[in-house]
Amino acid sequence: MIPGSDRDHPTFVQSFRYAIEGLFTAIRTERNINVMLVLGVVTVVAGIAVGLDPVSWCLIVICCGLVIFAELCNTAMEAIVDLATQELHPLAKRAKDIAAASVYVLSLTAAVVGVIVFSHALGVI
Numbered sequence: 554m555i556p557g558s559d560r561d562h563p564t565f566v567q568s569f570r571y572a573i574e575g576l577f578t579a580i581r582t583e584r585n586i587n588v589m590l591v592l593g594v595v596t597v598v599a600g601i602a603v604g605l606d607p608v609s610w611c612l613i614v615i616c617c618g619l620v621i622f623a624e625l626c627n628t629a630m631e632a633i634v635d636l637a638t639q640e641l642h643p644l645a646k647r648a649k650d651i652a653a654a655s656v657y658v659l660s661l662t663a664a665v666v667g668v669i670v671f672s673h674a675l676g677v678i
């Protein structure tokens with residue numbers, strides 16, 4: 554629901570517009586998202602160069618999507634915490650640190666998958 558609006562939900566097209574707006578806001582304001590997008594493009598170019606098979610492509614695409622998804626969730630959680638308090642608070646720190654940890658755990662997992670997929674494609678394993 555939108556505060557001040559008499560409708561319960563925006564239309565499907567409006568919801569999509571808000572989502573695109575959120576994506577561009579994150580790209581404009583969050584350095585980490587940009588780093589991840591660049592790494593995603595580099596991975597796709599490397600995948601084309603080594604000629605990944607369809608299953609490997611699925612793994613790479615899922616990993617890239619999940620890492621960007623996690624960073625977007627982390628960014629949203631940071632905004633919610635900042636909305637809740639502008640002061641230093643141990644719970645605010647805990648929430649932000651754990652949200653950031655979720656991104657790093659997923660990034661590490663994606664990196665391991667990438668190393669395995671590319672090592673296999675290059676005949677190393």
Ligand SMILES: Nc1ncnc2c1ncn2[C@@H]1O[C@H](COP(=O)(O)OP(=O)(O)OP(=O)(O)O)[C@@H](O)[C@H]1O
Binds near residue numbers: 627640642649650
């Ligand atoms: N209100 C707060 N109270 C206590 N600690 C805070 C608070 N806000 C931020 N911090 C600490 O500062 C760190 C960085 O917070 P910030 O909001 O700048 O995130 P960020 O640098 O944008 O994070 P990321 O790099 O994951 O996007 C948090 O992980 C937390 O340890």
